[in-house]
Amino acid sequence: MALNANDRSIARFTMLGHSLVHWYEMSIPIFLVVWLVEFDVSVTVVGVIVAIGYAPVGLGALPGGILADRYGTKRLILCCLAGMSLSFLALSLATSIVVVALCLLCWGITASVYHPAGLSLISTGVEERGTVFAWHGIAGNLGIALGPFVAATGLLFLEWQFVAICMAVPGLLAVGYGLRAAFDPTAAAETDGGGRGREDGAETDDTPSLSGLVSQTRTLFASAFALVFLIVALEGLYYRSALTYLPEILHGLPAMSGFDPPAELEGIEPGDYIYVGLLVAGMAGQYVGGKLTDRVPAVRGLIGCFVLFVALALAFIPVSSMGAVPIAVLCGVFGFVLFAIEPFYQDAVAVYTPAESRGLSYGYTYLGMFGLGAAGVSLGGFVRDAFPLSTFFVLLATFAVAGVLLSVRLLLADEAATTRPTGVAESADD
Structure with a gap:
């Protein structure tokens, strides 16, 4: 469309x-x-x-x-x-x-x-x-x-x-x-349960006080958003750890020694080519992931991506010794999936939060992604120094397994909500 x-x-x-x-x-x-x-x-x-x-x-x-x-x-x-x-x-x-x-x-x-x-x-x-x-x-x-x-x-x-x-x-x-640039910033708010619209750039009249902000936060984290927040934090741990240490890992692999750059690019590490290729593949992943969010429920997309995260992290262990071409292919697939998940968790925030607190919701989301996710850099560095390379990829797989479990929990909560008899909800309200 x-x-x-x-x-x-x-x-x-x-x-x-x-x-x-x-x-x-x-x-x-x-x-x-x-x-x-x-x-x-x-x-x-x-x-x-x-x-x-x-x-x-x-x-x-x-x-x-x-x-x-x-x-x-x-x-x-x-x-x-x-x-x-x-x-x-x-x-x-x-x-x-x-x-x-x-x-x-x-x-x-x-x-x-x-x-x-x-x-x-x-x-x-x-x-x-x-x-x-x-x-x-x-x-x-x-x-x-x-x-x-x-x-x-x-x-x-x-x-x-x-x-x-x-x-x-x-x-x-x-x-x-x-x-x-001219646009309506609330044109789609009503289609996903949003509240009152406003002209963008104008201050709202219902800005919460500190106590109201605390109340709004409690409401958010008492809902399915709490699971979304944890899922995004785990994705951040995986994402930050992988992108921070992959260049260093690729440079140090003995299997990369047979991959020589052209003479005019002498001095550039072979791993740099592969890492850039990973980022380029990520562009395709972003596009495909975004298009799929219009066809696949966000939570199912999250489950699929985390399952692939587990497989790809564990695949690095044997592939890292197979030579430059297998490593390059795996990194291309890895980059594709690593960025394909982003539209799914961004859409999940929109699905599981009201429009009037969407900014606050994304604020918490990226606190989890960039803030808590940054802990993966420190943990990954410790693992790289103290343990064999395979342990690092097992750590990544562990983050992804936790992501699968939480995403499945979110899916089950959705299914339970849709199958709950209306009369039960009504009687509870009475």
Whole structure:
């Protein structure tokens, strides 16, 4: 089914925002190498500095969701784009590592509001939600790939300060586009049980107090959303652990030694080719997953993806010694499934929460995804250091098995709710 005009307008706006969030996010590690030399600091120090920028992206998701419900999603996304761009402009003026840290902190704070605001906008404004979730995810993957590529290429010819300025320009242009974009942010709210609509960008008159926020949170977590939150957190553990350590794992595999790059690309590790291929396959996964959400219930899609997660993680153990081609094929399938699950859990949030608290719901969702999911990085690092490689993949499979069990629990709860006799519910209410 073709997207209507409102769906297309929201899709363009959110795709632009999503790609730029990851454009900036993935360019930062490229600058890290330069800052080591520029400011004569250790890897540990620069690692802490970068963590200062990344931490608010997860921690700020919840307040970002609250602000989205309070001030409107479009306004918040525009502030996000402007804040990220201005942070990189300020970064170009940094004369010390402390200033770099402050600029990255500002970037992380402003970037943190995008996911709850952008996904809330799609869930309440778009009729063909699954399709737009798919294109939205593809745009994010495009930013993931292009950000580091443009930054690394720019550093071959320019000082890092000028590259930072160049990185800021797309965000400023996006703000100009967003100011002119017109759409109805609540066009689809009534179709999924949403409440009263409002003009986006206007403050709501029913903003909850602190006690109201606590009450709204209790209501959310007393519902099926509690299971969705845990499912997303487990996906975050799997996702963060896999994407953080796969490049290092691929570089160290003896089976990769027979895979030689072309002469003109001498110096690039073979594992880098495969990792980029994984991300490219993820774009296809995003699209297919999004299209399937229009045809397959979100919870069934989650079960299927987690089952594949288990199989793929365990398959890495024997395949890692089979040679470059089998490893590349497995990584391609892995990337496809790893990103195919994203539209399903995004849709699940929309299915299991009311429209009037959608921003808060996505705030909690990405607190689980980026905040709790980041724990997987620390745990994965410990396992990589202390145990054989196979243990790391068993750890990933364990996360996925837990995801299967919780998703099945959600499915059973759905089936129980649909088969419960009406008279029982009515008598309980009496």
